[in-house]
Amino acid sequence: QAKPALTEIKISYQPALYWALPFFVATEKNWWGELGLKPEFSTFPAGVPQIAASASKSWDVGGTGSVPAVLGYVRFGIKTIGISNDESAGNALLATPKAAEAFATNPQSLKGQTIVLTGNSTGDYAVQSCLKKYGLAKTDVVIKNMGQGEIISAMSSGNADFGGLWAPNIYTLEEKAGAKVICSGKDGGAFVPGALIVRGDYAKENPQNVAKFLAVYMRAWKWMNANKPQAIVMMKKFYELGGVSISEASMKKEFDTRPNYDLATELKIMDSTKGLSQADVWFNSIAAFMQSTGAIQTVPAANEYLTDEFLKMVNADKKLREFANNSK
Amino acid sequence: MQGYGNGKLYQHILQSVILVTSGFLVSSSLGILLGILMGANKKIEAFVNPIFLTLRPIPPLAWIPLAIVWLGLGNSAKIMVIYVAAFVPAVINSFTGVRSIEAPQREAAAMLGIGRLAYYREVLIPGALPFIFTGLRLSLQASWTTLVAAELVGATLGLGSILNQAAQDINPAMILVGMISVAISGWLMTQLLAKAESYAMPWRA
C-alpha cells in the first residue's frame, strides 16, 4: 500500500509548557502522519513574538495563552479554534515564605506591598482577580512590571515578596526558593483558558488540515489521561528539552490542577448557539482586562474570533471523531 | 498627548534621562580613572586586562539577574546595567588616549624636570582628553542603548519601559514614539557633551 503524500503544517508553541505537551506526545506517537500531516514546529519564548511571527506566515496553527490569543486577533486576525486546557490554577500570586505566613494570618497585610509581575499577561490577570477577592484595589499595591525570569531572580533573592507567575515557573520558585502560592486565578474566581489558534487566511484555505490538527491534539490528551505514568515520563522528557527540570510531584500537580477537555466537552464550552458560549464569556473577561491595562483600545466581541467550526468538522467526520476520542 | 504605561511622555523621558545620566556619570568617571591608570602603568594594565577583556563581551542583559540580586529593584540595579555597558568605551578610550601621547611630549616633560603628580595633571590627562571625549560619546550612546535592558528591571516609568510594554502590546506606533524620543534625547545629550568638550579643550578650537 503506497503511503499518501503528507501535507506540511506549521505549528507554533512555547517550549516546556503543559498545554504544549500534546504536540510532543503526538509526535512521539507518530499520530500526525496517520492523518496525513507533516508537522513543522517552531517555538517561541513567549506569546507575543509568537503571534507577531504570524505576520510573516511563520506558522499556520498552534497553541498559546489567552492574552496573546486576543491580541493576535486584534492585531493579525488570528482565530481561536479551541481551548487547550484550563490554566486557572497555572497562573498565581506567589509569596516568599515569610510573606506567605503573614498573608495567611492576615490577607490585608498585602496592602501597600510591591507585587512583581509580567504586565498584561495571564499572570497579571490572575493577580488582579486575587486582589479583587481580598477587596483590594489596584492602587492599594505597588505593581512592578518585569519578565518571568527577572521575577524569579527578584523573589528568590528576597528583593521582592510577592509575584505573579505561571507554570512551570511557579514550580521552579516553589521548589528552589520555598515560595508559596497564596492565591491562584482559580482561587480568585478568574477563568484562564489556554487557546488553540489558527492564522485567519490559513483557516480559510485549509479547513480540513485545521480539523485534523484539533483531532490529533485531543487524542493526545485522551491518551495521557488514560496513561498517566507514561505521560509523566514524556512530560519529563519534554520539559527537559525546554530547559526545565521540576520534581515528579510538580509534574503530577500539572495534571491534577489543570484540566483538559475531550471533544464533547470542547463542543459544549464553545457552543454559542444559545447566546454567548462559556468560552465567549471567559475571553470577553480577558479582553476587558487587556483594555484596562491599555494593551488594546476596544474589547472585541469574543464570537468574532472564537469559532467552533473546526471542532464541529471533527465531530462530523467519523474518522476524525474516532481518532480524537481514541485513548490508545 | 495621552499617557501610556503609567505616565505622560515627558515623565518617561525625565525618568530615562535621570537613569542614563546617572549610569553615564558613574561609568565614565570610573572608566576614565581605570583607563588612565592602565595607560600610565603597564603593571596595572597587565593586572586588569585579562579580566577586563573577558568580561567585556558579556551583554548587559546577562547582568540583569545579578543586578537584581545585588541591588534589588530600584534605580541602582538599573544604573548598574547601564554602567556595565558604558564603562567599556570609557576605559578603552582613556587608555588609548594616554598611550597616544607621543614620545616628544613625554620626553619634553621629562627634560623639563616635572614631578609625577604634575605629570598626570599637566601632560597625561590633557594629552588624553581628545580620546577621553570620544570615549564619553560612545559611553553616552551605550547608556542609551542599554536603557531598554535596564528598564527590564521592574520599571514603571521610562522610555525603555515604554519600548518594553509597546513590544508586549505589539504596538508599532508606540514603539516608534519610544524610539524617536530616545533618538532625540540621545542627540540632545550629545550636543551638551560637545559643548563640554569644546570648553574643556580650548586649544582645539
Place this chain on the structure above:
Amino acid sequence: MMANNEYLNRGESVLWTSMGIASFISFWYLMVTLDLVPKQFLPYPHEVLSKFIHLLTEPFSGFTLWTHIASSFLRFSYGFLLAALIGIPLGLLMALSKYANQLITPFFESIRFVAPIAWVPFAALWFGTGIGGPILVIFMGAFPPVLINTYRGAIHVDKKYLEAARMLGAKKFRLMAEVLFPASIPSIIAGLRISAGLGWQSLVGAELIVASSGVGYMMVKGQASIQTDIVMSGMIAIGLIGLLIDVLLRQAEKFAIHYKEI
C-alpha cells in the same frame, strides 16, 4: 616619572597578569564563602567551570553548549558580515561624497541611540522565525560602529593620497577601493572590533525571538529555572568567544597592514 615608558619584561608581565586573574578568582571565592551573595546566584568558580565542561557534552534545553554556541555564532556571523558589507562601502562613500554624507548622517546620528533589542518586535513582525530577525537585531548593534569608524577613518585619510590618485587619473571607484579603503583599514578594523562586541551582545536580544537554541536562549532558560551555573557558563562562553573574535580581528589587522613596519 615617565610612567609610560615603564617596560615590563616577559616574566613581570606574566606575573602581573596571573596576579590579576588570581585576585579576581579569590575575590569571587571570598564573595561566595562569606555569603555576600547567595550561593544560588553566585556559585563557586569551580562549580561553574565543571558545569561549563558538563554542558559541552550534556544537552541543556535540547542541545549541548557546542550546539548553542554554533547556532549563536552562525547568526552572529550573518549579521556582522552584513553590517561590514554595507557599513564599509557606505562609510567610504560618505567620506567621498558630500551629498551621501548629508543624506545619511542626521538619520544615522539619531538612530544609533536606539537599543538593538528595541528592534526585536519589528524583527518578529517582518521576519517571523526566519534568520532575518536575529540578523536585523545584530545588524542594528553592529552597523553604527563600522559605519562611523570607516567614515571617520576615511575623512582623515591624508588628502595627499587622494590628490596623487586623482593626478594619476583615478576616478570615484578606484579612489574608494584603492585609496580610501586601504588607508582607513586601521580605523575600519577598530570599528569592526567594537561592532563585533556590540553585535555579539545584541545576540541575546536576538535570541529572545527564536527560542530554540543559542547561548542567549540557554541563559534565559537557565535564569528562569534558577540555574545560575548555567547562566554563568553562558557568560563565560560569550566572554571567551568575544575574546576570540577580537583576537581574530586583531590578527586580520596585522595582516592587512603588513606593509607598515610593526
Place this chain on the structure above:
Amino acid sequence: MADIVFDSVQRSFKQGGKEFLAVGDINFTVKDKEFVAIVGPSGCGKTTCLRMVAGLEIPTKGRILVGDKEVKGPGPDRAVVFQQFALFPWKTVQQNIQFGLKSMSMSIAEKQEKTARLVSLMGLDGYEQAYPHQLSGGMQQRVAIARAYVLEPEVLLMDEPFGALDAQTRVVMQEELVRLARKNPKTVLFITHSVEEAVYLADRVVVMSRRPGLIRDVIEIKPIREKEGWDTHSRIEDVMDLNSFVKLRSQIWKLLREQSLGVDH
C-alpha cells in the same frame, strides 16, 4: 607643444570668514620644454600656483592653459611630484609606479615594460616588491618621480620634491634630475626653498613676493649656465663654487630678503 600659460590668474581663499587674495594677478608663460623654478617666502602662493596648473585648485579669476587647452581638472598629462612623496604605503614600488597606467588603454605587456624601464632608469632594480616604508627617503622620492615619469606627461610639476631629504641625498637627487632634464627635456615647474637648488636646476627662476603672491622678478639662468659651461662639472659643489653661480645666488637671495622682513610676526 606643452607650454603653460598663466593668463591673469588670481586665487583667493576664505580664512576666518574673510576672503583674502593668496595669488594676485599672475601673467607668465613657461615655454615648451623649459625648466622654471619658483622661489619665494613661505605662504606667498607657490604651491597654490602649481596646484592650479595641476587642476587640483581652480583660479578665482583668469585661466591657465596647458598646450592651448584650459585646465579643468587633474589629469595624467600633467604629472605632479609632491613635497611629501605621497606614495601609497599599501602598494609596492611596482604597484605605485603602475597606478597611473591602470586607467590607460594599453596592453598589459606594454605596461609591464614601461614600468620595468622606469624602475631601472631610477636605479630601483631589486626593490620592485618592496613597500615604501622599507625604502630610504631618497629612494622613495625616486619612486615618486618614476610614478610621474611613467605616464610620459608633457608637463612635470614638482613641489619641493627634495625638501624632506637630508643634504647628502638631496645633492645626489639634484644631480640625477639635472641629468634627466638635460637628456629628456620636459616642461617643468619646480618649487623650492633652496636658492642654490633653483639656480642649479632651472632655465629661469621666478621670484615671488609675499601676499598677495605676485611675480617679483624673473632671472634668466640658462644663458649664463651655457656660457660658463656649468654642465661640464658633474658635481654640484664644483658648480656652487663658481663665481657666476655665487653671483646669481646672491642676487636672488637679496630679492628674497627684501620680502622676508617681518616674516612670521
Place this chain on the structure above:
Amino acid sequence: MADIVFDSVQRSFKQGGKEFLAVGDINFTVKDKEFVAIVGPSGCGKTTCLRMVAGLEIPTKGRILVGDKEVKGPGPDRAVVFQQFALFPWKTVQQNIQFGLKSMSMSIAEKQEKTARLVSLMGLDGYEQAYPHQLSGGMQQRVAIARAYVLEPEVLLMDEPFGALDAQTRVVMQEELVRLARKNPKTVLFITHSVEEAVYLADRVVVMSRRPGLIRDVIEIKPIREKEGWDTHSRIEDVMDLNSFVKLRSQIWKLLREQSLGVDH
C-alpha cells in the same frame, strides 16, 4: 663648569631581532660654553648621541659626564630643543614656557618675570595666550627655544631645531641664535644637516661617519671666525660670501661626500 664628556660611549639597538651598533666608541669633549655642531649622514647616530646627553637614552657601554657628574636621566640642567618642537598643544605659549619653572623653587613673581623676559627676547609679545597650533612654524620653534632657555640650563641640546623652517625664517632664527650665543654663551650641542648652518653657528664642527657612528673629523671654526671677523657682519649671506667661509664649507662638504657614496642604495 658644564663641559660634556663622551667617555668611550657606545650604543646599540635591537632591530629585527639583531643587535646592531648605532653609535660606536665615541670619545669627545664639548668644553664649557663651547658651541659644537654635529653633521653627518642620515642615520649615523647624531640624534642618539644627543639623546644620551639628555638622559633620554643610556649608553650601552661607556658613560657621559656633564660637569663631572655622570648622566643618569633627564633633567632641567640640560635643556633640549627637539626637531619636532614638542610643544604641549594643550598649553598656551606662556604655559609652555612656564612649564619647566613649575617644579623650581622661586617666587611666582620671579617666574612671571623670567617668562615675560623670554617672551619678549623671542619676539613673542602679544602671543602669550595663543595656542601652538595658532602659530607659524618659526614662532613655534621660538617658543620651544624659550621653554629651554627660561630654565637657564648650563647645557643646551638642539636637534635640527630649524629643520622644519622655510629658508627665510631659518636665516632669521640663525642670526638670532648667533646673537644669543655670543652675548650669553652656553655649552651647546647642535645637530644639523646644513653645512652652512654648522659653519656659521659653531665653534667646532664634528663630522660623523656612517654606521656605526664614529667621529670622522673635528674642524675648528672659532679661530678662523675671529681672525676673519665674521661677527662684524650682521647678515648671514654676507658671511656666506666670504672666502674663508666658502673654504670651510667646501672642506666639510667633501668630508661628507665621502660618507655618502652609496647612500640610499
